[in-house]
Amino acid sequence: MRTRDGVRLDADVYRPDAAGPFPVLLMRQPYGREIASTVVYAHPTWYAAQGYIVVIQDVRGRGTSAGKFELFANEVADGEDTVNWAAQLPGSDGQVGMYGFSYQGMTQLYAAQAQPAALKAIAPAMVGYHPYADWAYENGALCLQIGLSWAIQLAAETARLAGDEARYQQLYAAARQLPLNDPVPARPEVLAAIAPESFFHDWLDHPTEDDYWQSLTPQLDSVDLPMLHIGGWFDPYLRGNLRLYREMASRSPQPQQLWVGPWGHIPWGRKVGAVDFGSKAISPMDQVQIRWFEHFLKGKLTDLLDQPPVCWFEMGSNHWRRFDAWPQPETQRYFLHSSGLASIRTDDGKLSQAPLSDGDDVLIHDPWRPAPARGGHAAIPAGSFERTEIDSRSDVLTYTTGPLKASLEVAGEPAVELICQTDAASYDLCAVLSVVHPDGTVYNLTQGYRRCDRDAIQPISLTLQPTCFRLNLGQALRLSLSAACFPAYPVNPGTGNPAKSARLIEAQIITLTIQHGQSAGSKVLLPVLPSAAIG
Structure with a gap:
């Protein structure tokens, strides 16, 4: 097809082996259309066999499509043009739905922004709806x-399409071992030299939410479409998925459904990280999407819309749970206390529903040996991993409940409130909630991260990744606190300088004092379903 400004965009078109007309399912993506997001979805031939014309298109400047690729810059107009073109394909009945995850989810939102009449329903999965807060930065970090991994991948594809083998090989090597040891770790020299046009430089140059980020954010205020929202508990863009769902569900009369599985970004299977969540965790989303599009593109009545619109996988019980709306759980408070040895002994720090008057904990962050990332939503690989070794480090504070005397069901967004004192101009906080099994093994469930200034209002509030889990009799809940989670996030040098200019040599040792023990002191705010209780 040709865009309105004359650029040729290429697509593969898959057709049912039957007489039409048929509705069209469209995916627009930047990775080479042959992949067709088969890392998480069934192949387009499967969707075509369900009675759809399936179009997989290379966006501008990617694959074999002409033009210059610029991150998100042309997706509104190109998306509108493509929807209108797809609706007029031979055998099309004029109705178009869109599906896809990650960048392919964002192209749905940009196309929807243009409001082409042929676009009837979409299924955005794992989208960083607000690119600043949902994609590039997390609470300022x-x-x-x-x-960086994504920037190198896209830069390598640019080099490959240009036939520049030398640059491609350099970027390929950098992708296999991230260049994190340059003078400015967040601005590696290989990317600056080989891909000076990379979007990642712009992301570094805009460390706060300004007009640059507003220009990248899909404008959906007047959009009213049925949307099937798909996320994963360990996906880095879940914040964007939930922001989009909440916004649309609050104002749209069109159906909005939210499905969240126990998945990272890739793949959507029963095992993420080191934990097998059972056969029910295998992705049902291909079948769910077909039921969604059957209803909105073919007018067939399915039972999908007869069921509650929020469907979450509960880790621990390992089954799907449905809610009539975003759950409104009770908030239970668990106070931190210890004898002052929570950084040395994993059995010293306690979580208790009653505040106790006891000492503070001192945490020493050494940038030479920062606390490492392991799993969660922001690291590669993502997921749930055994973390006893990390919790045993002296730069990690741990606080644990006693063995539960009743089940504990958590659904929503946990948070911590911490009273922190430091002389450093800036510091980071990482909070991880984990399950402690009776045999002593520890597996992370959810975590959050925040960049803080020394003069920030106390207590510091840190919202963790949304989650849904069940702890059973005899298990315990643990909070782990550190001042780093590297390389998921850059090491905060303590100088107050943003990542774009923070030099490795400037990194300082940071002393943090966590105050606890009073009713207004440091605590965990846990969203607990009303039927749950803790012993």
């Missing part, structure tokens, strides 16, 4: 490992 740069998402280094994921962002």
Whole structure:
């Protein structure tokens, strides 16, 4: 097809082996259309066999499509043009739905922004709806490992398409071992030299939410479409998925459904990290999407819309749970206390529903040996991993409940409130909630990260990744606190300088004092379903 400004965009078109007309399912993506997001979805031939014309298109400047690729810059107009073109394909009935995850999810939102009449329903999965807060940064901290890895991948594809083998090989090597040891770790020299046009430089140069980020954010205020929202508990863009769902569900009369599985970004299977969540965790989303599009593109009545619109996988019980709306759980408070040895002994720090008057904990962050990332939503690989070794480090504070005397069901967004004192101009906080099994093994369930200034209002509030889990009799809940999670996020040098200019040599040792023990002191705010209780 040709865009309105004359650029040729290429697509593969898959057709049912039957007489039409048929509705069209469209995916627009930047990775080479032959992949067709088969890392998480069934192949387009499967979707075509369900009675759809399936179009997989290379976006501008990617694959074999002409033009210059610029991150998100042309997706509104090109998306509108493509929807209108797809609706007029031979055998099309004029109705178009869109599906896809990650960048392919964002192209749905940009196309929807243009409101082409032929676009009837979409299924955005794992989208960083607000690219600043949902994709590039988390609570002011740069998402280094994921962002840099993606920037190198796209730059390598640019070099490959240009036939520049030398640059491609350099970037290929950098992707296999991220260049994190340059003078400015967040701005590696290989990317600056080989891909000076990379979007990642812009992301570094805009460390706060300004007009640059507003220009990248899909404008959906007047959009009213049925949307099937798909996320994963260990996906880095879940914040964006939930922001989009909440916004649309609050104002749209069109159906909105939310499905969240126990998955990272890739793949969507029963095992993520080191934990097998059972056969029910295998992705049902291909079948769910077909039921969604059967209803909105073919007018067939399915039972999908007869069921509650929020469907979450509950880790621990390992089954799907449905809610009539975003759950409104009770908030239970668990106070931190210890004898002052929570950094040395994993059996010293306690979580208790009653505040106790006891000492503070001192945490020493050494940038020479920062607390490492392991799993969660922002690291590669993502997921749930055994973390006893990390919790045993002296730069990690741990606080644990006693063995549970009743089940504990958590659904929503946990948070911590911490009273922190430091002389450093800036510091980071990483909070991880984990399950402690009776045999002493520890597996992370959810975590959060935040960049803080010394003069920030106390207590510091840190919202963790949304989650849904069940702890059973005899298990315990643990909070782990550190001042780093590297390389998921860059090491905070303590100088107050943003990641774009933070030099490795400037990194300082940071002393943090966590105050606890009073009713207004440091605590965990846990969203617990009303039927749950803790012993």
